[in-house]
Amino acid sequence: DVKVTQSSRYLVKRTGEKVFLECVQDMDHENMFWYRQDPGLGLRLIYFSYDVKMKEKGDIPEGYSVSREKKERFSLILESASTNQTSMYLCASSFGVRGEQYFGPGTRLTVT
Amino acid sequence: QQPVQSPQAVILREGEDAVINCSSSKALYSVHWYRQKHGEAPVFLMILLKGGEQKGHDKISASFNEKKQQSSLYLTASQLSYSGTYFCGTEKGDNYGQNFVFGPGTRLSVLP
Incomplete structure (x- = not known):
């Protein structure tokens, strides 16, 4: 079974904090x-990544950055969290x- | 750019049929369908490619009309387990990462 795990289910951060959301997949997916x-x-x-160190912007990249140093791990970074980034964040992977x-399972992030 | 889904919500009795539509203003290369149950991650149902035939998955099937730039998901003899939010994802065909977009979802409730 493919497994995609995310570092936290719930996260509460303050405005202006730097936030890291991590995602790990165990099926050797490129994307x-x-x-x-x-x-x-x-x-x-x-954001979307199709290979290690490769990334492409999606529809709403403003205020976010990503990092993919290893194939199995894809991190989402909020450089300076704002209240309008309060949301559910979902990571996904695919082959091809x-x-x-x-x-x-998603991370519900609340920025106060 | 986000595809339009209709209806926004539908309530059914067990055993009834439903159709969910997904339409785009752009020419499409593929349409994906996902279902998300409350509190869970989205799960893939099927993908329809340009030039491809209608697909089926148990009593759930879908069609893709390239000329009309739309896809329909058919749920036959609905079961309680069909309840959830259905998302279509559309792809224009070039630069996948920037051109794969999910619709806003259709909430389906199946009552006993």
């Missing part, structure tokens, strides 16, 4: 994704460009 999910807006792509995406 990894970070989404944020907000009610009524569905899943919006923040159009492969089935496997999602992690």
